[in-house]
Amino acid sequence: MSNATASRNVHDDCSIHVDLREVIHALSDALDLVGIDDVAHGKRVGILAYHCALTRGQSRAQASFLFDLGLLHDIGVSSTRTHHHLVSEFDWAGSQQHCLTGAALLAGFSPLAAMAEPVRYHHTPWEKLVAMPGLSRDIAEQANLIYLVDRVDAMAAAFYSSGELLTHTPAIREQIAQRSGQHFAPQLVEVFLQASKAEAFWLQLEPRGIAGMLQDMRELSLPCQASTAQLKQLATLFSCIVDAKSPFTARHSQGVAGLSRWLAERLGLTPGRCDQLEIAALLHDLGKLRVPDEILEKPAGLTSRERSLINAHSFETYQILRHIRGFEEIACWAAYHHEEPDGHGYPFHLSADSMCIEARILRVADIFQALAQDRPYRAGLSADAVLATLQQLAAQQRIDPAILALAARDMAGAMAAALPAGKAA
Numbered sequence: 001m002s003n004a005t006a007s008r009n010v011h012d013d014c015s016i017h018v019d020l021r022e023v024i025h026a027l028s029d030a031l032d033l034v035g036i037d038d039v040a041h042g043k044r045v046g047i048l049a050y051h052c053a054l055t056r057g058q059s060r061a062q063a064s065f066l067f068d069l070g071l072l073h074d075i076g077v078s079s080t081r082t083h084h085h086l087v088s089e090f091d092w093a094g095s096q097q098h099c100l101t102g103a104a105l106l107a108g109f110s111p112l113a114a115m116a117e118p119v120r121y122h123h124t125p126w127e128k129l130v131a132m133p134g135l136s137r138d139i140a141e142q143a144n145l146i147y148l149v150d151r152v153d154a155m156a157a158a159f160y161s162s163g164e165l166l167t168h169t170p171a172i173r174e175q176i177a178q179r180s181g182q183h184f185a186p187q188l189v190e191v192f193l194q195a196s197k198a199e200a201f202w203l204q205l206e207p208r209g210i211a212g213m214l215q216d217m218r219e220l221s222l223p224c225q226a227s228t229a230q231l232k233q234l235a236t237l238f239s240c241i242v243d244a245k246s247p248f249t250a251r252h253s254q255g256v257a258g259l260s261r262w263l264a265e266r267l268g269l270t271p272g273r274c275d276q277l278e279i280a281a282l283l284h285d286l287g288k289l290r291v292p293d294e295i296l297e298k299p300a301g302l303t304s305r306e307r308s309l310i311n312a313h314s315f316e317t318y319q320i321l322r323h324i325r326g327f328e329e330i331a332c333w334a335a336y337h338h339e340e341p342d343g344h345g346y347p348f349h350l351s352a353d354s355m356c357i358e359a360r361i362l363r364v365a366d367i368f369q370a371l372a373q374d375r376p377y378r379a380g381l382s383a384d385a386v387l388a389t390l391q392q393l394a395a396q397q398r399i400d401p402a403i404l405a406l407a408a409r410d411m412a413g414a415m416a417a418a419l420p421a422g423k424a425a
């Protein structure tokens with residue numbers, strides 16, 4: 001227990017001081033990862049919606065809401081296959097599912113609940129929206145503006161890095177104009193045609209333009225301190241997106257969070273520290289959103305290229321979280337979950353000395369949960385089998401033996417913490 005007990009009293013309690021908008025903006029990076037090589041779809045939709053709103057004479061507050069709505073509109077998409085359909089087909093038959101999933105996720109989190117209905121209808125043609133009793137005009141227009149600029153981005157995406165974007169904009173404008181009154185509200189088509197006359201409207205969608213716009217939005221936004229409860233709720237929401245990516249990982253992140261907290265409490269970490277660790281555990285696999293579905297679902301026989309794509313995921317997690325002020329430690333704990341005490345882990349090759357107690361806990365919890373959980377190709381292992389496998393890893397210096405010893409004292413309790421809703425995935 002030396003490492004674990006030595007660290008027990010080092011950390012004082014600390015509540016988390018974080019701006020909610022900053023967290024939301026950073027987590028929208030995770031959603032954009034589902035595009036694999038094109039990782040700015042949500043941001044471009046947000047920028048386009050923002051400029052259309054200003055062209056229409058809407059207030060900055062309304063335009064900012066539409067910007068955020070653009071960032072998060074695809075919150076129901078975890079799968080790289082789904083993303084591919086959505087950006088390569090104008091009117092994909094399976095598009096409604098991600099609208100429903102996204103709306104349900106947003107409705108459960110009060111700071112973002114106003115986005116639920118627009119997200120629900122962001123692939124519904126205008127002619128259907130106007131026939132829906134009870135749907136407010138404002139929500140119908142918010143949803144339809146996102147639909148319109150989302151389709152613009154899908155058509156333009158192939159040209160952003162080719163230098164040929166401006167050559168293709170007349171054709172894109174024409175395609176949108178042809179759908180006025182059917183897919184899109186005539187008044188929104190008019191606004192889009194007006195705004196998109198300017199070259200700047202399109203050029204801002206290239207990478208440097210996006211970075212500049214994000215900077216502007218950060219400076220414009222008012223501070224909004226997040227409570228710990230809100231951060232946990234938001235982290236849970238994003239863990240659902242990651243875990244929904246594949247039946248192989250159903251509820252994995254929540255189980256890792258449950259077991260991490262269980263271990264941390266037994267090690268005497270303060271409640272504030274336990275909260276931070278729980279958030280780190282919920283977010284530890286965010287970077288997996290960039291791994292193509294077919295690679296994540298492959299049970300064995302990965303090529304070295306496929307293995308390196310998977311191994312990049314914990315660094316992607318780090319990239320997303322490290323810029324959130326107040327999340328510096330959370331970013332590290334989450335990113336270190338594949339580091340091994342003998343220095344052979346990834347992506348930083350840290351040694352045992354440079355891994356803090358929280359990171360070592362999260363590593364044990366991650367492997368423990370994966371072994372105990374049912375997977376489509378095998379049942380979850382029994383407590384004895386989980387312990388035997390982890391003891392082998394500890395003997396090879398791949399996990400911290402002191403933390404494993406703590407779990408070994410009460411395997412029934414550890415199993416219950418790792419599988420909070422029972423074994424069935």
Ligand SMILES: [Fe+2]
Nearest residue numbers: 073074086150
């Ligand atoms: Fe989209």
Ligand SMILES: [Fe+2]
Nearest residue numbers: 284285314337
């Ligand atoms: Fe991982």
Ligand SMILES: [Fe+2]
Nearest residue numbers: 252284285366
């Ligand atoms: Fe994991």
